[in-house]
Amino acid sequence: MAMGDSFSFIRDSQPQEPRAETGYQPQTAEEARRRGDAALRQGEYEEAFRYYKLAIQMDGDNSERYVQLGDAYAFADQPARALAYYQRARKMNPRDPEPYFALGEIYRRYGRYDAAVAHFRRAIEYGADNAFVQFKYAEVLALSQQYAKAVEAGRAAVNHEPSNGFYRFWLADLLEHIGELDEALQEMEIATLLNPEDDYYHFRYGLLCIENEMLSRAVECFQRALAIKPQRALYLTLLGDVYTLLARAQDAQRAYQQAGELDGYDRAELARARHIAGLDNGRLGGCADDSSARRE
Numbered sequence: 001m002a003m004g005d006s007f008s009f010i011r012d013s014q015p016q017e018p019r020a021e022t023g024y025q026p027q028t029a030e031e032a033r034r035r036g037d038a039a040l041r042q043g044e045y046e047e048a049f050r051y052y053k054l055a056i057q058m059d060g061d062n063s064e065r066y067v068q069l070g071d072a073y074a075f076a077d078q079p080a081r082a083l084a085y086y087q088r089a090r091k092m093n094p095r096d097p098e099p100y101f102a103l104g105e106i107y108r109r110y111g112r113y114d115a116a117v118a119h120f121r122r123a124i125e126y127g128a129d130n131a132f133v134q135f136k137y138a139e140v141l142a143l144s145q146q147y148a149k150a151v152e153a154g155r156a157a158v159n160h161e162p163s164n165g166f167y168r169f170w171l172a173d174l175l176e177h178i179g180e181l182d183e184a185l186q187e188m189e190i191a192t193l194l195n196p197e198d199d200y201y202h203f204r205y206g207l208l209c210i211e212n213e214m215l216s217r218a219v220e221c222f223q224r225a226l227a228i229k230p231q232r233a234l235y236l237t238l239l240g241d242v243y244t245l246l247a248r249a250q251d252a253q254r255a256y257q258q259a260g261e262l263d264g265y266d267r268a269e270l271a272r273a274r275h276i277a278g279l280d281n282g283r284l285g286g287c288a289d290d291s292s293a294r295r296e
Contacts, residue, residue, distance in 0.1 A: 165194035
């Protein structure tokens with residue numbers, strides 16, 4: 001479970017590598033690893049495991065071979081076996097950050113958040129101090145409700161890759177969740193500037209603007225989202241909501257009419273969005289509850 005890209009062994013392996021006939025014996029550990037990668041991509045798990053184990057037989061002093069086999073078991077949803085090989089790699093090379101990161105990922109996936117936190121922390125301590133690892137560390141800290149530490153790790157991820165809009169968006173979402181709205185606004189605004197073609201980023205920025213009474217800016221955000229996804233009923237309805245708050249009744253009516261009837265998915269998303277923006281507390285009056293009347 002390579003640091004920086006989980007299961008990157010599939011992406012980075014050589015797709016042109018020919019599949020081996022049954023019983024074929026690669027000449028080197030690296031060739032065995034490539035054969036294992038190829039088998040894994042095709043869903044032939046037992047064949048893949050055979051090649052990875054052969055790589056270990058040929059290069060057993062290399063802890064990376066144990067991580068590669070552990071990755072394969074993790075990919076095949078066999079966590080117990082994955083853990084065993086990651087632990088073996090960790091014991092072989094106790095200051096290598098890779099096994100700690102891999103163990104953290106497995107523990108996170110199966111809800112062992114305390115163990116995941118400990119292993120991600122150790123991976124960072126031993127040199128895996130990069131944006132992706134800091135983000136994964138922040139993510140599991142947030143899942144375990146250690147919000148102050150999660151924010152700190154999220155900021156570290158942003159500092160490592162300040163031009164990565166995703167890390168800023170994630171941090172803004174966390175900051176909003178814990179009520180740090182000023183910093184959340186700053187990070188969300190930068191995220192939208194870094195990802196101007198992502199309608200969801202503009203949509204979420206618009207919700208933050210409503211929450212902070214920046215209604216004119218919210219109108220701009222939803223308009224940008226609609227420029228990317230025209231006629232998206234969810235965005236049009238929220239635009240209508242903002243116009244309602246601004247007492248621009250004709251504009252609100254026009255937006256609601258353009259939205260038309262929302263399907264079940266968009267209705268659920270609308271309820272969630274209004275809750276995030278603080279619009280489910282009566283601020284819209286009867287408008288929020290009488291969709292059909294607003295569209296007549």
